[in-house]
Amino acid sequence: MKLGFDEIKWYGRNFDANEVRYFNYSCSGFEFCFTGTKACATILSDPSSQKDTEHGILGIYVTELKNADEYKGDSFWSNFNFLNELEGNLEPVRISLDKTASDIVLFQSEIEKTVVIKVLKLSECAFGYAGLKTLEIEGTLRKGRAIEERKIPKIEFIGDSITCGYGLEGTWNVDSFCTGQERPDKAYAFLTARALNADFMLCSWSGIGITSNYVDPETVMLPETQWLMPGVWPYTDKSGELRLKREPHVWDEQKFSPDIVVINLGTNDASWVRGIEDRRLAYVSGLRQLIEAVHRRSPDAKICCCLGIMGQELCESVSEACKLFARDFPSVTIKTLMFDIQKEEDGIGADWHPSAITHKKAAQKLADTLIELL
Numbered sequence: 001m002k003l004g005f006d007e008i009k010w011y012g013r014n015f016d017a018n019e020v021r022y023f024n025y026s027c028s029g030f031e032f033c034f035t036g037t038k039a040c041a042t043i044l045s046d047p048s049s050q051k052d053t054e055h056g057i058l059g060i061y062v063t064e065l066k067n068a069d070e071y072k073g074d075s076f077w078s079n080f081n082f083l084n085e086l087e088g089n090l091e092p093v094r095i096s097l098d099k100t101a102s103d104i105v106l107f108q109s110e111i112e113k114t115v116v117i118k119v120l121k122l123s124e125c126a127f128g129y130a131g132l133k134t135l136e137i138e139g140t141l142r143k144g145r146a147i148e149e150r151k152i153p154k155i156e157f158i159g160d161s162i163t164c165g166y167g168l169e170g171t172w173n174v175d176s177f178c179t180g181q182e183r184p185d186k187a188y189a190f191l192t193a194r195a196l197n198a199d200f201m202l203c204s205w206s207g208i209g210i211t212s213n214y215v216d217p218e219t220v221m222l223p224e225t226q227w228l229m230p231g232v233w234p235y236t237d238k239s240g241e242l243r244l245k246r247e248p249h250v251w252d253e254q255k256f257s258p259d260i261v262v263i264n265l266g267t268n269d270a271s272w273v274r275g276i277e278d279r280r281l282a283y284v285s286g287l288r289q290l291i292e293a294v295h296r297r298s299p300d301a302k303i304c305c306c307l308g309i310m311g312q313e314l315c316e317s318v319s320e321a322c323k324l325f326a327r328d329f330p331s332v333t334i335k336t337l338m339f340d341i342q343k344e345e346d347g348i349g350a351d352w353h354p355s356a357i358t359h360k361k362a363a364q365k366l367a368d369t370l371i372e373l374l
Contacts, residue, residue: 003135008032009073011120012201013251015236017244020044020131024240026164026184026202029058029120030132033071033079036139039106039117044131045097046243052098053178056128059092059185060106061118068114073144075152076199079116092120096180097128112139123179124164126205126227129240153198153374156258156301157189158233158294160268161206162309162354165190170350177350186356188309189262191363196370201256203233210265210286211279212272223272229265230290234297258301260373261294262366263287266307266314273314280317287321295325295332302373303332308339309354309362337369 005021012028014021023029032039045056063079065071072078095104106117121130157163165187167177175181184190184202193200207214210230212223232238238248266283273279291303307318315338322336339362342348347355354362 001137001139001141003032003137003141005132007141008135011076013203013236015241015249017241017246020133022129022131022237022240023121024125024129024237025121026124026182026204027120027190027200028202029118031073031116031118032135033065033068033073033114033116033142033144034137034139035068035112035114035142036137037110037112038108038138039136041104041106041119041135042133043097043102043104044100044133045102045128047098047100047128050128053176054127055123055179056097056121056130057123057179057182058095058097058104058130059120059122060095060104061092061120062107063116065114065116068142071114071116071142071144075197077194077197078144080118092185094122094180097130101133114142120185122184123182124166124184124204124206125237125239127179129243153196153260154256154258155193155196155198155200155370156256156261156298157200157202157204157264158229158261159189159202159204159264160208161204162267163187163189163202163204163264164206165359166206167350167353168356168359170353172348172350172352175350181350183356186359188359188362188366191360192366192370195363195367196374198374201258205229205232207268208232208265209268209272210290211269211282214268214271217271217274230286230293233290234293253297258298260302260304260370261298262370263290263294263303263305264307265290266318267310270311270313275313280314283314284317284321284324287318288324291321291325291334292329295329303334304337304366304370304373305334306337306339306366309342309358310352312338312341333373335369335373337366339365
């Protein structure tokens with residue numbers, strides 16, 4: 001039985017092109033529940049245009065139910081076998097998209113079982129893409145059972161490599177980065193959403209900034225401005241559509257109207273700012289403008305700006321930008337949060353990125369802040 005795209009539940013930003021649905025951002029993907037013996041998907045990607053270390057990576061999560069009536073399907077966290085919940089250890093089956101078209105067995109059993117299957121993009125939008133071409137099951141698709149309507153909070157995270165879980169499973173000065181080390185499902189944004197039982201969406205890209213992407217502070221004398229977040233965030237998937245030679249489309253806010261938007265940007269800008277005042281002021285102005293753009297697109301959302309895990313040079317500048325916005329929009333709830341800087345005793349991931357322990361600490365601090373806003 002072949003399933004249509006709209007028969008299954010989708011997470012994160014996605015778009016359709018040539019009868020394929022692309023889901024490229026971290027933790028974007030789909031979910032379905034069925035009773036049967038086998039489920040298979042054909043996923044398209046672009047391995048020939050990527051290094052072997054930068055192929056797209058999917059995570060497949062399977063939760064078995066005792067009976068079909070258990071399936072709720074009303075939020076991301078319903079019927080999700082969140083293994084070792086206190087520690088947040090998720091170990092999905094991971095698939096490297098090293099072929100143009102990968103035929104993937106998502107589930108197989110000799111006897112009929114009722115299972116919930118989630119397929120999430122673990123690598124980020126900047127590297128190999130992922131597009132669902134076909135999804136077939138041997139069995140019966142299950143719909144979520146009727147439940148009492150409840151308000152499920154929604155959080156949008158706008159960030160850089162930290163939000164992507166870049167290098168989380170690597171080790172500083174030991175491993176070189178590869179997409180197989182990216183674990184957004186162990187990073188602070190995912191864990192914060194879990195703590196608050198919130199649906200969520202990530203718009204994140206490694207190395208990205210507001211006024212400059214990451215540059216080598218010792219050797220680079222010009223900012224890197226090709227992919228800045230103010231030019232990426234408004235679109236559904238600017239990079240993905242351009243790769244397919246399509247004009248990028250503006251993201252439809254009605255598909256995911258957040259109650260809270262979290263902005264964690266500035267770590268890469270700091271590599272360019274370098275304590276130079278006019279560059280710092282440009283960052284403050286750029287962040288202030290991005291906050292306003294977020295507010296104008298999602299006028300009912302509360303906003304939280306945070307920074308500090310990998311460096312705190314611009315933390316006061318974040319507060320300054322938020323104060324400037326609050327002066328002009330006094331009715332909007334906006335908060336700032338300065339994360340604790342990562343500690344070597346907690347482990348350091350690839351390319352000096354935060355470890356799983358650091359992400360857990362950051363998630364706890366952010367969840368404690370956001371719960372006041374919900």
